[in-house]
Amino acid sequence: MAKILDQARYKCALAAMQTVQSIPGAIPVLHSGPGCASKLNDNNGTSGRFSPNIYPCTSISEKEVVFGGADKLRSTISNALKIIDADLFVVLSGCTGEIIGDDIQEVAEEFEDAEKPVIWAKTPGFKGNNYIGHDWILKSIFEQYVRKFKGEAPKEKGLVNLFAGVPQQDPYWLGNLRELERLLQSIGLKTNTIFGFGRGLENLQKIPTAEYTILVSPWAGLESAQYLEKEFNIPLLHYPILPIGAAETTKFLRTVAEFTGADKELTESVIQQNEAQFFYYLERYADTILESRIVSKRFTVVSEAQYVIAVTKFLVNDMGLFPQKLFVTDDTPEAFREEVSQETNTLNYDIKTKVEFTTDGFDLQNQIRKMDFGGSPLIIGSNWEKKLAHELKGHFVNISYPMIEKIVINSHVAGYSGGLYLLEDIYSAALSMLKI
Numbered sequence: 001m002a003k004i005l006d007q008a009r010y011k012c013a014l015a016a017m018q019t020v021q022s023i024p025g026a027i028p029v030l031h032s033g034p035g036c037a038s039k040l041n042d043n044n045g046t047s048g049r050f051s052p053n054i055y056p057c058t059s060i061s062e063k064e065v066v067f068g069g070a071d072k073l074r075s076t077i078s079n080a081l082k083i084i085d086a087d088l089f090v091v092l093s094g095c096t097g098e099i100i101g102d103d104i105q106e107v108a109e110e111f112e113d114a115e116k117p118v119i120w121a122k123t124p125g126f127k128g129n130n131y132i133g134h135d136w137i138l139k140s141i142f143e144q145y146v147r148k149f150k151g152e153a154p155k156e157k158g159l160v161n162l163f164a165g166v167p168q169q170d171p172y173w174l175g176n177l178r179e180l181e182r183l184l185q186s187i188g189l190k191t192n193t194i195f196g197f198g199r200g201l202e203n204l205q206k207i208p209t210a211e212y213t214i215l216v217s218p219w220a221g222l223e224s225a226q227y228l229e230k231e232f233n234i235p236l237l238h239y240p241i242l243p244i245g246a247a248e249t250t251k252f253l254r255t256v257a258e259f260t261g262a263d264k265e266l267t268e269s270v271i272q273q274n275e276a277q278f279f280y281y282l283e284r285y286a287d288t289i290l291e292s293r294i295v296s297k298r299f300t301v302v303s304e305a306q307y308v309i310a311v312t313k314f315l316v317n318d319m320g321l322f323p324q325k326l327f328v329t330d331d332t333p334e335a336f337r338e339e340v341s342q343e344t345n346t347l348n349y350d351i352k353t354k355v356e357f358t359t360d361g362f363d364l365q366n367q368i369r370k371m372d373f374g375g376s377p378l379i380i381g382s383n384w385e386k387k388l389a390h391e392l393k394g395h396f397v398n399i400s401y402p403m404i405e406k407i408v409i410n411s412h413v414a415g416y417s418g419g420l421y422l423l424e425d426i427y428s429a430a431l432s433m434l435k436i
């Protein structure tokens, strides 16, 4: 029987227009109904160059549904090229255009000789969510734009293409990306990222010159990264764990150094310095963190696969907390579920817990209500879990979408420092509930 999804934790594939807008200079051109973009653009910042309110859109109506929307798309692209100062136009299709069978590829290819590149990606909401849409869009950009630069410049020694969380869907996507970038640079690598300030088309063009690609993500973005490996012959390190805190960041750096041949001595010295600093900060707050037991020893995470794995490893392996049942809410494809479960359960002292893949917020919250946390629960999740945490007199940290009452500008939870920032959030949530 069909179920009602009452607590959306991701959006439809067309929402991956946020992947396009996160590449400075790129703009989505939507072949969709008039309400799609305004519904999908709800948070987490604009591109810094274009507001989603000005995205060119065919606003498909009854007329196009009956007679076809190719002409409207043609005129929309043509006018967008005249009046919008963008460097790359990415035509994206929504449900309506795909259902009526408009061929966006054919229309986009008519602009092959336009002054600015026009490419396309099919992203109808009925085919998947924005985690998958993100991958489709990246693959289209690699296939239709980046491929033109293949072989134009020689390989650059030590250059690494780096991809991590899904732009805007993951509230910490940009801060995490910059921190991972900083970590790779600290061990002597050069990084190439396409998203955020100071990046853009130049960085897209540099992709073929990289020696390696590193994808830090359990599954989102894997297809496009594998495309780079296959078509551009760039070896891929698929690292499924976003490293948070000392233990995982150290493992991450060692794995990257092994894969890329980065200087091992330098890597060990960077690890030693960062770990010493991490534990210095922890020790300063040892009274609060270890002795007063302000935060429950038991926690749950309700989030995308990336944060269920990463937060669990951090809280267990670095902080000695104990996981209750965990909930992965990003509709992880079946093919990756076993691996996500196993990775989440690779913990110190062979600690194991149940991992459920679900999009049913009502059911998972009922399960949390019945759990024994041995005190106030610590719940790390989306804004949907806030009310539940309040009801259970628990401690709540919002780490994933939807994030309604918190703004993340460039903060991060990745790396050594990210672990400390996450602890600040957890202990601030707990301390704010003390009656003093």
Ligand code: SF4
Binding pocket: 012, 013, 014, 015, 032, 033, 035, 036, 037, 039, 040, 093, 094, 095, 096, 123, 124, 125, 126
């Ligand atoms: S599901 Fe389809 S109709 Fe709805 S917003 Fe997404 S693309 Fe538009």
